[in-house]
Amino acid sequence: MPFGLLKYGLSKNYPAKHHFTPAKELKKHYDVIIIGGGGHGAAIAYNLAKYHGITNVAILEKSYLGGGNTARNTAVIRSNYLTEAGVKFYSESVKLFNNLSNEFNYNVMMENRGQLTLAHSDAAIRSFRWRAEVNQHLGVRSELVDRQTIAELVPNLNMSEDSRFPIMAGLWHADGATARHDAVAWGYAKGACDRGVELHQLTEVEDIEITNGRVTAVKTNRGRVECGSVVQAVAGASSIVAKKAGIPLPIHCYPLQAMVTQPYKPILTPHVSSPQVHVYVHQTSRGEFVIGGGSDPYPLYNTRATLDQRESLSAAALELFPFLSQARLLRQWAGTTDMTPDYSPIMGLSPVENYYLDAGWGTWGFKATPICGVTMAELVATKKVPDLIKPFELERFYRFEQVNEAGATAASH
Amino acid sequence: MKLLTCPLNGKRNISEFTYGGEYHVMPDHRTSSARDWAEHVFFHDNVAGLVTEWWCHSASSFWFLAERNTITDEVIRTFKADEIYQQRVEFTAPETEV
Numbered sequence: 069m070p071f072g073l074l075k076y077g078l079s080k081n082y083p084a085k086h087h088f089t090p091a092k093e094l095k096k097h098y099d100v101i102i103i104g105g106g107g108h109g110a111a112i113a114y115n116l117a118k119y120h121g122i123t124n125v126a127i128l129e130k131s132y133l134g135g136g137n138t139a140r141n142t143a144v145i146r147s148n149y150l151t152e153a154g155v156k157f158y159s160e161s162v163k164l165f166n167n168l169s170n171e172f173n174y175n176v177m178m179e180n181r182g183q184l185t186l187a188h189s190d191a192a193i194r195s196f197r198w199r200a201e202v203n204q205h206l207g208v209r210s211e212l213v214d215r216q217t218i219a220e221l222v223p224n225l226n227m228s229e230d231s232r233f234p235i236m237a238g239l240w241h242a243d244g245a246t247a248r249h250d251a252v253a254w255g256y257a258k259g260a261c262d263r264g265v266e267l268h269q270l271t272e273v274e275d276i277e278i279t280n281g282r283v284t285a286v287k288t289n290r291g292r293v294e295c296g297s298v299v300q301a302v303a304g305a306s307s308i309v310a311k312k313a314g315i316p317l318p319i320h321c322y323p324l325q326a327m328v329t330q331p332y333k334p335i336l337t338p339h340v341s342s343p344q345v346h347v348y349v350h351q352t353s354r355g356e357f358v359i360g361g362g363s364d365p366y367p368l369y370n371t372r373a374t375l376d377q378r379e380s381l382s383a384a385a386l387e388l389f390p391f392l393s394q395a396r397l398l399r400q401w402a403g404t405t406d407m408t409p410d411y412s413p414i415m416g417l418s419p420v421e422n423y424y425l426d427a428g429w430g431t432w433g434f435k436a437t438p439i440c441g442v443t444m445a446e447l448v449a450t451k452k453v454p455d456l457i458k459p460f461e462l463e464r465f466y467r468f469e470q471v472n473e474a475g476a477t478a479a480s481h
Numbered sequence: 482m483k484l485l486t487c488p489l490n491g492k493r494n495i496s497e498f499t500y501g502g503e504y505h506v507m508p509d510h511r512t513s514s515a516r517d518w519a520e521h522v523f524f525h526d527n528v529a530g531l532v533t534e535w536w537c538h539s540a541s542s543f544w545f546l547a548e549r550n551t552i553t554d555e556v557i558r559t560f561k562a563d564e565i566y567q568q569r570v571e572f573t574a575p576e577t578e579v
């Protein structure tokens with residue numbers, strides 16, 4: 069069998085296929101320039117090419133494809149949010165995720181293992197009841213569960229009543245899932261490049277030219293490129309890039325850290341999250357325990373890992389899963405997250421006519437990748453804002469109409 | 482643990498402090514438009530580099546200002562608010578019929 073594989077590997081009949089555009093010169097003009105080659109940028113390009121026939125598109129990425137927050141997230145996919153706008157939007161994304169491997173003919177390793185959020189107080193139970201009602205009304209599988217059900221769902225969870233914050237109830241979200249984040253970015257980029265989109269890595273947008281309220285060109289480290297329109301999808305660099313287009317944003321950048329243990333035998337099936345002790349844990353199909361929690365306490369453009377966060381994440385994880393006390397940590401890392409005051413994204417039109425925003429993804433934007441691709445491409449192609457993203461427009465802050473998702477994202481992911 | 486120097490209490494663990502947002506000159510709430518007010522409340526410069534910002538020593542509720550580099554995470558200096566504020570800020574709203 070290994071020799072069989074070797075035959076394929078060496079045979080000229082099966083040449084290795086490039087996933088993406090090999091490096092080449094930038095064209096003078098593109099109909100659409102996408103700044104940022106993360107999952108979002110790639111998904112927007114894919115949808116423009118596949119569903120709107122717009123293929124004169126360039127993705128400009130200052131580093132390498134999917135090396136930003138797309139590479140750093142903990143891959144939690146869910147739709148059990150609190151607001152109607154949020155639940156409708158994220159549940160569409162979950163549906164798209166479930167079909168993504170088929171859509172690409174490329175395995176994104178979607179795992180529908182469910183998500184359990186823990187309540188350690190009466191107040192949390194009340195808010196879970198509220199969320200479950202909103203979720204069910206909008207067709208999302210989400211229900212309040214008691215201690216007995218929790219013990220059945222996660223037999224190795226610490227259910228002791230003597231712990232500092234005993235578990236009182238939970239919100240069970242059967243639609244909760246994870247997927248391989250790199251494969252999502254690669255699948256979209258490959259599909260886009262197969263249809264004529266150009267991916268230019270190591271290409272940083274340094275300035276944006278605006279004439280009479282319209283963007284006409286971008287300046288990069290590899291020269292000036294003219295464009296019909298621009299989409300910015302740069303997550304942690306949102307404020308910096310938008311400022312080049314003269315657009316102020318209600319965003320503050322905070323580091324979000326996560327860590328992972330060495331692989332162990334499979335023992336934990338669902339994703340378990342506790343907003344009260346500020347931690348969430350799941351075990352990947354490779355066996356590693358992924359541990360994440362809240363953001364750093366103050367803004368920073370730096371992806372260093374801190375001992376403080378390692379201590380507090382470990383303490384919280386051990387509170388829920390004491391058996392992890394002997395587990396060895398493999399890695400700890402951070403990403404720069406673009407946090408909005410209402411924990412909802414900023415999508416759609418900007419004060420510059422043909423400049424579109426896909427920003428404010430904070431600690432929750434991986435799960436939105438497919439639906440961002442669909443809605444932002446529709447916006448760019450038709451110039452009409454899709455209903456699903458209307459509530460997330462930048463203008464909401466000037467009208468004091470925030471989409472308050474804070475209650476549902478207390479443990480960030 | 483990182484240390485921060487409180488102008489009132491001296492060097493303390495940074496976990497004793499709460500970040501309080503960017504320092505901005507507040508528009509006059511009696512005359513500013515709703516749009517300007519919204520911008521003041523919600524929008525941020527979010528600079529990668531040197532910033533001036535509010536911090537509070539939680540244990541003593543003492544508010545002060547800091548200059549910090551948001552790329553290297555170095556605190557350049559911390560100082561009392563009276564370096565900037567020489568007068569009381571007037572918050573009273575004009576009388577309105579209820």
Ligand SMILES: Cc1cc2nc3c(=O)[nH]c(=O)nc-3n(C[C@H](O)[C@H](O)[C@H](O)COP(=O)(O)OP(=O)(O)OC[C@H]3O[C@@H](n4cnc5c(N)ncnc54)[C@H](O)[C@@H]3O)c2cc1C
Pocket residue numbers: 103104105106107108109128129130131132133134135136137138139140141142143144145271272273274301302303304305309324325326360401402403404405429430431432433434435436480481
């Ligand atoms: C530790 C951590 C855990 C997380 N966990 C979850 C989770 O469990 N579930 C979830 O849904 N979300 C999670 N998130 C959030 C999620 O990772 C992001 O919201 C999402 O990946 C954003 O995708 P993106 O494509 O918009 O951004 P990115 O993947 O960051 O891509 C933006 C790209 O823009 C490029 N760029 C920046 N400036 C320029 C420029 N001037 N010119 C050209 N290119 C530029 C960057 O190099 C980068 O590659 C987490 C984030 C972190 C940090």
